[in-house]
Amino acid sequence: MTIKLTRRAALGTAAALPFATAAAPVLAAGSDAKANSSIAKTFKVGDLTVTTLLDGSLPRDGAKDIFGGGASDEDFAKVSAENFIPADTAQFFFTPSLVNTGSELVLFDTGLGQGGIQAALADAGVSPDQIDVVVLTHMHPDHIGGMTTDGAPTFANARYVTSATEYDFWSAQEAGNNVGDLVAAKVTPLAEKMSFIGDGEQVASGITAVAAHGHTPGHTVYHLESNGQRLLLTADLANHYVWSFAHPEWEVRFDMDKAAATAARRNVLGMLAADKVPMVGYHMPFPAAGFVETRGEGFRFVPVSYQMMG
Template structure:
């Protein structure tokens, strides 16, 4: 796939910053300091342990402008009503994932940088010092915000992995670009410990990169395989469990290249549906895991219940 970049590539990520800033961890003020709802959920994939981490959540208004700007108000309202959700508000979730391959602990994305991932890791019984590998699916602020804490690496013993196209794009931004500045402050200081990969790279035992460019210039999904089973970490391939599936060709306002992002959605979601492979999506309703089935000219997201428990 040839990525067609426009000025949106530089501005789209910056536009996402208010969304990230608005997110707050779902944590209790009472209940003895315990979470009101689970913030870590573990699945089994063969011999691999896969834990989703709720870093935060945010309610937003005006979803049509983000997910269906080119659609008519009537069509957007109809798709929403058919799937039992309001057309004027949405709930965003921010969900990094940590896996135990048996040989390494691998963390995918570091969250908003507001402390939620630390609480979720603690709930999962994982210390930041124990993380062996940090994989960055792409460099929007809600995925790199937790890389540093008080000027020091949050995960001090980890090596880092990201797409070469992704880092090359954002690291060359002139000063003043908000995402570029975040990359300079949070990612570049760790570049010497970073491996830059392309499509099909093995980043840890049972973990392979899958190019899905469009949301950003080097956006990657990651296929997990263990015991003859597969699961795809889709990152921001699809950013809402209804609109991005039911109408995969609708442009998402934070996509760098809407046409390429739509092509990636159709290709990857089609593969998941055809092969019945489960997925974990960064912005799916927590615990963020589900299946994909064909529906009309698009798809339907089906949350897991107990299928991945053993």
């Protein structure tokens, strides 16, 4: 499955997503921002308060095997050198996001399940029992690991939202499938508190689901819009801030449907670049927020600096 995006009908049909003409924002942290630490950073998107939460970070060898499917060794090394990073090692970041709508605290993904999400929330002045909604962009282990702690729900008072396609796929796996087993342990016990969302539907006012399948069968990104400002939570649309942008067609080991993931990457990044909409990517270098510009036949991720830190 692929998604088709255009500049004017970005992220879905105009009828389903009436934000296509919203102004590109110049974002700044407001006076009510609570987090400005090495593991929690708060921004404003209109009346929405967005806090990115660093759940953890680690290096991993074999970068080309992970991010450079279809690339020659020479091309992969060239792109790496041009961007001042090694070609053999990748630094992974894991960054859930918290959105305060004014009436609800909405958490997007739950991290690895090693305590990082609780620490980052604490830096943001939030306890797990204050979370009202947990949205799962997809069900890879680094996104659902923090659903439970010592066998109990980490976010005891939350309701849960995810894609029906995603849940149905993983819950149908036979025992012995690593992800399916984790879903059975972490997600299925909370199914009675879960609602399912489709492309163009809203989690809450100003938070709209956008199907971006390929990474997983139901992988979903989320568009935020408030007072004419926009931001896209891109989840695992692009897993690395250099290689997946410079060459969206390079296959990523973690993408289940490589062709669909490539199409989603190119279409969404193209919209972000054309409309100058900022993004937060789950695996981008912390604080995981930035902009996208076109570069040659690919793109470049431009990390935030002072313009969103105010």
